[in-house]
Amino acid sequence: MTEKEISIKSSLETILVPTQKLDQIIDDTLFNPPVQNKKSKKRIYQVAAAAVLILGIGTTSMISSPAFANFVAQIPVIGNVFGYFATDNYESYSSFSESVGLTQSSEGIDIVIDQALFDGTSVTLSFILKSENPLGDTLQIKGQPVVKGVDGKNTNLKFEYVENVGYVGLYTLTPNFESEMAQVSISWEPDTIITEKKEVEGNWAFEFAVSQISKEPIILDEKVKTDGVTVHLKELTVTDVSVNIEYQQLVEPSLLEEWEFVEAELIASDNLGNVYKVPYNGGSTDGSARTREDFNWTATLRGLNSQATSLTLYPIAQVSRFNTETEESESKHLEFDAIKVDLINQSHSLVEDPTIPTLPEEDLD
Incomplete structure (x- = not known):
């Protein structure tokens, strides 16, 4: 084996390959290519970049094959999408996610589902969207992915346009899981792509x-209250890639006689002095709601320092209204007691009248 081949082989050993699908992928793509139906503009592929590289070692004759060349041409930046969102603390997602490798094409646009990760609370899937013709710098997709058989959902989309690649994006789905699920089924049927x-x-x-x-749930069940707003911190779940928090805001009906909207959020800090933004994934109401502003929220902290042994959660809330006389919005800021969570023994304690930490400048909206 040449020095170059040894180097390639060493690199390949670090790539996670869906081994159960690999044989079928190779067989379908190289030896049994699908017959194209000229009446249909849709085609589907299963791709694995690592499989192509493995075949490239010691199989030079295959590279000259038209079928193989066509297969390689279909492959975008597989396994790399999470890396484009490193500034949002998605660096570790690639290591723990599952390779999906599904591609469908229609009307000159390829959509590739790259990887997916289910942490017990939310599902995050990465995708690439490519077009034969430039589409511009904005993107809207009609038809969102859903978790099959689970009622309700909050869906968040973020994307970047990358030159010579296309759109790289992340969908985060946070449905209302009523019980523990070892596996979920995802369905996604986008029907319209809208750009500028x-x-x-x-x-x-x-x-x-x-x-x-794998995950480690920590039951909190702590309520903190200020000026007619209660924040009920229910549960904190630590996974290999994130910290998920379930909490609820409860609003006194009398507060809404003066104010219109309430929005409770979280900031966090660890024992090492790091401060984290904890953006919520979405909110919903249930049958126990007494007011229109009683919401159940889920929020996700990404990029927790691996050496942290405790995490303090600081609830804050914004109460607002629209003044019809001045035609301006008015608001007030509420702060609550904090909850300190010991990540080692999974205990927690109340921190009264805390000093709310300041978010890093890059996390300020």
Whole structure:
């Protein structure tokens, strides 16, 4: 084996490959290519970049094969999408996610589902969207992915346009899981792609499953109250890639006689002095709500320092209204007692009248 081949082989050993699908992927793509139906504009592929590289060692004759060349041409930056969102603390997601490798094409637009991760609370899937023609710097997708068989959902989309790659994006789904699930099934049928340059109606459809990664739930069940607003911190879940918090805001009906909207959020700090933004994934009401502003929230902290042994949660809330006389919005800021969570023994304690830490400048909106 040449020095170059040894170097390639060493690199390949660090790539996670979906081994159960690998044989079928190779067989379907190289030896049994699908027959193209000229009446249909849709085609589906399963791709694995690592599989191509493995075949490249010691199989030079295959590289000259037209089928192999076509297969390579279909592969975008597989396994790399989470890396484009490192500034949002998604660096570790690639290591713990499952490779999906599904591609569908319609109306000249390829959508690739790259990887997916289920942490027990939310599902995050990475994708790439490519077009034969430039689409511009904005993106809207009609038809969101859903977790099959689970009622309710909060869905968040973030994306970046990358030159010579296309759009790279992340969908985060936070449905209302009523029980523990070892695996979930995802369905995604986008029907329209909207950008600043065009609107494309197409036919893309995906279905796949993803298993839950390990997690450590910590039950909090602590309530803190200020000026008619109660924040009920229910549960904190630590996983290999994130910290998920479930909490609820409860609003006294009398408060809404003067104010219109209430929005409770969280800031966190660890024992090492790091301060973290804890953006919520979305909120919903349930049958126990006494007011229109009683919400159940889920929020996710990413990038927790691996050496941290405790985490303090600081609830804050914004109460606002629209003044019809001045035609301006008015608001007031509320602060609450904090909850300190020991990540080692999974205990927690109340911190009265804390000093709310300041977020790093890059996390300020």
